[in-house]
Amino acid sequence: MSSSDIHIHDHHAHSHDHDHDHEHHELPWIRQYIFSEDHKIIAKQYLISGILWAILGGLFSLIFRIQLGFPNADLSWMKPVLGEWIQNGKLDPEFYLAMVTMHGTIMVFFVLTAGLSGTFSNFLIPLQIGARDMASGFLNMLSFWFFFLSSVVMFASIFISTGPASGGWVIYPPLSALPQAMSGSGLGMTLWLSSMAIFIVSSLLGSLNYITTIINLRTKGMTFDRLPLTIWAFFITAIIGVLSFPVLFSAALLLVFDRSFGTSFFLSEIYIGGEALSNQGGSAILFQHLFWFLGHPEVYIVLLPALGITSEIVATNSRKPIFGYKAMIGSILAIAFLSFIVWAHHMFITGMNPFLGSIFMFLTLIIAVPSAVKAFNYIATLWKGNIIFTPAMLFSIGLVSFFISGGLTGIILGNSAIDIQLHDTYFVVAHFHIVMGSASFFGMLAGVYHWFPKMFGRMMDERLGYIHFWLTFIGVYVVFFPMHYIGIAGFPRRYYSWTGFDAFNSFADLNQLISIAAILVFIAQFIFIFNFFYSIFKGRISSLNPWRSNTLEWTTPLNPEHGNWPGDIPHVYRWPYDYSKPGHNEDFIPQNVPFSQTPHSNFPHEKDSNE
Amino acid sequence: MTTIYIIAAIVLIVAILVVIFRLQVLSAVLKGRYEKRVGIGNDINGLLFVIVFVVGVGAFWYSYQQASAFFLPAASSEHGVRTDQLFWVTMAILVAAFLVTNALLYVFPYFYKYKEDRKAYFYPDNHRLEMIWTIIPAVVMAGLVVFGYKEWTAITSPAPKGAEVIEIMGKQFAWQVRYPGKDGVLGNYNYRNIDAVNEFGIDMNDSASYDDFIPRELHLPKGKPVLLNIRARDVIHSVFLPHFRVKMDAVPGMPTHFWFVPTKSTADMRDETGNAKFNYELACTEVCGRGHYAMRFVVVVDEPADYEKWKASQETFASLNRDYAAEKAPKLVGLLPAKVAAPEAPADSTAAPADTTAVAAH
Numbered sequence: 002m003s004s005s006d007i008h009i010h011d012h013h014a015h016s017h018d019h020d021h022d023h024e025h026h027e028l029p030w031i032r033q034y035i036f037s038e039d040h041k042i043i044a045k046q047y048l049i050s051g052i053l054w055a056i057l058g059g060l061f062s063l064i065f066r067i068q069l070g071f072p073n074a075d076l077s078w079m080k081p082v083l084g085e086w087i088q089n090g091k092l093d094p095e096f097y098l099a100m101v102t103m104h105g106t107i108m109v110f111f112v113l114t115a116g117l118s119g120t121f122s123n124f125l126i127p128l129q130i131g132a133r134d135m136a137s138g139f140l141n142m143l144s145f146w147f148f149f150l151s152s153v154v155m156f157a158s159i160f161i162s163t164g165p166a167s168g169g170w171v172i173y174p175p176l177s178a179l180p181q182a183m184s185g186s187g188l189g190m191t192l193w194l195s196s197m198a199i200f201i202v203s204s205l206l207g208s209l210n211y212i213t214t215i216i217n218l219r220t221k222g223m224t225f226d227r228l229p230l231t232i233w234a235f236f237i238t239a240i241i242g243v244l245s246f247p248v249l250f251s252a253a254l255l256l257v258f259d260r261s262f263g264t265s266f267f268l269s270e271i272y273i274g275g276e277a278l279s280n281q282g283g284s285a286i287l288f289q290h291l292f293w294f295l296g297h298p299e300v301y302i303v304l305l306p307a308l309g310i311t312s313e314i315v316a317t318n319s320r321k322p323i324f325g326y327k328a329m330i331g332s333i334l335a336i337a338f339l340s341f342i343v344w345a346h347h348m349f350i351t352g353m354n355p356f357l358g359s360i361f362m363f364l365t366l367i368i369a370v371p372s373a374v375k376a377f378n379y380i381a382t383l384w385k386g387n388i389i390f391t392p393a394m395l396f397s398i399g400l401v402s403f404f405i406s407g408g409l410t411g412i413i414l415g416n417s418a419i420d421i422q423l424h425d426t427y428f429v430v431a432h433f434h435i436v437m438g439s440a441s442f443f444g445m446l447a448g449v450y451h452w453f454p455k456m457f458g459r460m461m462d463e464r465l466g467y468i469h470f471w472l473t474f475i476g477v478y479v480v481f482f483p484m485h486y487i488g489i490a491g492f493p494r495r496y497y498s499w500t501g502f503d504a505f506n507s508f509a510d511l512n513q514l515i516s517i518a519a520i521l522v523f524i525a526q527f528i529f530i531f532n533f534f535y536s537i538f539k540g541r542i543s544s545l546n547p548w549r550s551n552t553l554e555w556t557t558p559l560n561p562e563h564g565n566w567p568g569d570i571p572h573v574y575r576w577p578y579d580y581s582k583p584g585h586n587e588d589f590i591p592q593n594v595p596f597s598q599t600p601h602s603n604f605p606h607e608k609d610s611n612e
Numbered sequence: 613m614t615t616i617y618i619i620a621a622i623v624l625i626v627a628i629l630v631v632i633f634r635l636q637v638l639s640a641v642l643k644g645r646y647e648k649r650v651g652i653g654n655d656i657n658g659l660l661f662v663i664v665f666v667v668g669v670g671a672f673w674y675s676y677q678q679a680s681a682f683f684l685p686a687a688s689s690e691h692g693v694r695t696d697q698l699f700w701v702t703m704a705i706l707v708a709a710f711l712v713t714n715a716l717l718y719v720f721p722y723f724y725k726y727k728e729d730r731k732a733y734f735y736p737d738n739h740r741l742e743m744i745w746t747i748i749p750a751v752v753m754a755g756l757v758v759f760g761y762k763e764w765t766a767i768t769s770p771a772p773k774g775a776e777v778i779e780i781m782g783k784q785f786a787w788q789v790r791y792p793g794k795d796g797v798l799g800n801y802n803y804r805n806i807d808a809v810n811e812f813g814i815d816m817n818d819s820a821s822y823d824d825f826i827p828r829e830l831h832l833p834k835g836k837p838v839l840l841n842i843r844a845r846d847v848i849h850s851v852f853l854p855h856f857r858v859k860m861d862a863v864p865g866m867p868t869h870f871w872f873v874p875t876k877s878t879a880d881m882r883d884e885t886g887n888a889k890f891n892y893e894l895a896c897t898e899v900c901g902r903g904h905y906a907m908r909f910v911v912v913v914d915e916p917a918d919y920e921k922w923k924a925s926q927e928t929f930a931s932l933n934r935d936y937a938a939e940k941a942p943k944l945v946g947l948l949p950a951k952v953a954a955p956e957a958p959a960d961s962t963a964a965p966a967d968t969t970a971v972a973a974h
């Protein structure tokens with residue numbers, strides 16, 4: 002059933018397939034590379050867009066890090082680029098907030114949601130479950146182009162004279178609802194909302210496709226308990242996305258109504274710009290509930306794919322089965338479920354009923370348990386392994402380190418009594434940059450290094466990969482670890498400058514150090530970018546299965562065409578983690594090897610079911 | 613012209629790097645470096661993990677020593693002492709967990725790096741082990757929740773009777789505070805009454821408004837419960853008193869509250885910190901626009917007797933704005949003091965408070 006609507010290269014299916022074969026080869030260039038329905042091309046489109054967005058998002062963070070690290074510096078040299086946003090050699094405070102907002106939006110949605118999940122869900126789902134393409138190639142293409150459109154709108158908003166949205170990536174009204182409150186809440190916010198609405202459409206199309214494909218198009222023998230953990234992660238991520246993004250959509254829609262059509266969903270009793278507004282009875286807190294109902298699941302939408310990728314890479318390169326496969330699936334499910342009922346831990350001090358605070362503290366701390374299980378399982382997988390440090394493996398280990406360090410501080414923030422002091426300080430910034438930002442980012446890099454040979458048929462240079470890893474890994478800790486200290490000292494986030502306060506007048510040196518480290522980490526990423534683009538064209542030709550991995554994507558030709566396998570789709574006989582199985586002469590047994598071919602390594606219960 | 617030079621230089625540097633890199637790869641291919649399953653790089657990476665861990669822990673220790681000198685002084689409120697304690701106890705547990713797990717994470721790669729003649733240990737699961745490391749975090753979490761819950765309910769419980777009620781209002785970009793005056797009752801307000809004179813929107817037709825006063829610093833009595841009535845009139849702000857471990861959002865249309873007991877007067881803190889210019893401060897921690905970073909307001913904690921003196925010395929809003937009050941509430945003119953009392957010398961312990969609006973508008 003899996004290939005009935007794809008027709009390509011499936012010589013064993015109906016006889017008229019041959020005609021389609023010809024049609025396919027005659028596809029115009031633009032249908033092959035631009036408006037392509039091939040999941041592999043779409044994945045690369047997401048990846049390249051993600052990389053471009055990451056550069057921009059990173060650059061924005063440097064602008065405001067320069068402001069924080071060197072508050073007295075003369076920034077006139079930025080004037081040729083930033084124009085009116087530099088006045089008398091100083092960054093405009095509203096532009097500072099605009100940069101913070103755009104940085105957050107870009108990183109969370111455009112890089113780590115689209116760039117990470119879009120790339121690897123698209124690339125790996127059909128290849129690893131043994132399908133010729135997504136359930137609907139057309140919707141998949143549409144999903145990318147909606148994302149592209151939303152990118153264009155967001156990008157355009159950066160250049161308008163009133164500036165892009167500036168109220169933080171959480172866009173709390175009334176600040177985001179009232180153009181009188183700040184200039185970014187005018188046209189910039191309209192564009193932000195439009196862009197995000199389109200983004201949500203893209204995300205839903207993508208997620209529905211992932212879910213359908215995984216449920217319906219698995220090859221023979223690929224039961225759910227033989228799915229690689231990558232696929233489990235993408236599957237659950239897509240479900241979380243489908244359930245939570247619509248809520249953000251409705252919040253955005255209500256905000257549009259408040260902004261443009263005079264409704265009062267979020268507005269009440271406001272006096273601004275010398276006049277009392279007529280809005281009454283709305284609730285600003287309602288928006289926060291709606292936002293975080295997406296917002297917290299969103300952090301797992303970003304993180305779970307990275308964890309899935311890591312599971313695969315750690316097992317492959319430890320030459321060991323992932324420890325506790327079932328527990329890994331169980332904890333993904335538990336995290337996914339709990340992620341829907343912890344959102345209000347972002348709202349302990351909004352004035353919501355303190356009893357709710359108690360409930361959410363309790364639920365939030367529960368979610369630490371499945372997270373801890375995952376961390377322990379990674380470590381147990383390394384134990385007594387035979388570890389090969391590919392760059393992908395290094396980045397995966399780095400991810401586990403960040404996941405632990407950042408997850409632990411979550412336990413502090415999840416405690417409402419302690420969060421009173423730490424909320425909206427740099428402690429929170431340190432926490433989520435390590436656990437969400439850096440961990441997911443490392444997952445993305447690990448994925449690129451690992452599947453590059455499958456994407457482009459060539460290898461990336463591993464020594465550049467090593468240098469890239471060590472600089473980035475150490476750099477990330479140097480940048481984000483000290484932010485805990487700054488947060489403990491009470492420094493609020495989203496501050497243009499702290500020098501106006503006696504209490505926040507210290508740490509000038511530390512902030513300078515962070516800024517310098519941030520600049521260096523940013524520059525170090527160009528090692529990767531060089532390696533990436535250079536290797537696409539000039540890298541060494543890869544072997545078919547360079548990492549001696551078990552999963553199905555490595556059974557395809559070096560540069561698989563649309564349809565992935567030239568002949569039949571391989572069948573699957575075993576789980577994906579038969580690494581270093583006792584009794585077998587090699588240290589891996591791919592999923593498509595029947596038990597009948599490995600008589601010496603089979604456990605008693607392992608027999609091929611009747612074909 | 614310089615731009616062209618710079619671009620040319622960058623192009624040249626990139627070209628040179630590409631050539632060096634290409635040569636390096638070619639020579640590696642000739643030497644057969646890519647034939648072997650792992651190279652020397654594997655050992656180096658394994659070793660680096662251990663080195664980075666040891667150096668990292670050292671850096672952690674050192675940086676903590678340096679940074680902790682600049683942490684906030686011990687909390688100046690009753691609940692703050694307890695939440696600080698909760699924070700540091702939790703932190704100690706977490707640092708222990710952090711060190712143990714990271715030690716394993718960095719040491720395993722070193723010990724189990726690839727060796728040609730070894731096979732990894734096929735070890736897919738161990739239910740007992742998994743039970744253990746599910747239950748231990750669960751128990752620790754349960755403990756933390758219990759302590760957190762106790763503290764949280766105590767802090768958010770209704771304010772004790774007789775607490776000093778003070779209103780704080782956030783606006784773009786300044787704080788304003790209002791005291792209820794002798795009757796202990798804050799007069800009604802309505803946001804529609806707000807104008808250039810009446811920033812709070814005080815209802816002059818409410819007789820309770822007539823003794824309310826609006827000082828330029830927030831004064832608090834030492835050792836007495838203080839209840840803050842918090843609101844905002846334009847966008848969301850957030851009241852943050854870092855030294856008291858107090859934070860609560862100020863939301864337009866939804867008044868919020870926070871009560872606490874200040875335990876150290878400003879003078880006490882000046883002694884304790886050795887800084888004769890020490891002042892408590894109020895900051896904003898919810899982004900509210902261009903002046904968000906500049907919403908500073910000075911807070912003064914007085915000994916109870918001084919506090920009463922200070923209160924008595926404040927002139928009411930109504931008497932400062934007699935004409936305004938008379939115009940808005942002609943029926944209640946009788947409540948205005950007959951003549952403006954000669955204001956006593958202000959007991960403000962600081963120089964003129966920072967006019968944050970001016971900074972913000974810069």
Ligand code: HEM
Pocket residue numbers: 171300301304346347348365366368369372407408409410411412413414415416420423424425429432433436437438
């Ligand atoms: C494991 C992946 C996690 C991710 C990706 C993540 C991500 C985030 C993000 C993005 C924020 C910032 C919200 C803002 O802009 O204000 C945040 C805050 C927070 N996180 Fe996490 N987090 C994770 C784990 C945890 C864990 C394990 C806990 C608790 C046990 C936790 C508790 C919190 C709390 C309570 C806040 C709110 C803090 C505050 O606003 O003061 N998080 N997290």
Ligand SMILES: [Cu+2]
Pocket residue numbers: 296297298343344346347
């Ligand atoms: Cu959350």
Ligand SMILES: [Cu+2]
Pocket residue numbers: 848849850896897898899900901903904905907
């Ligand atoms: Cu603010």
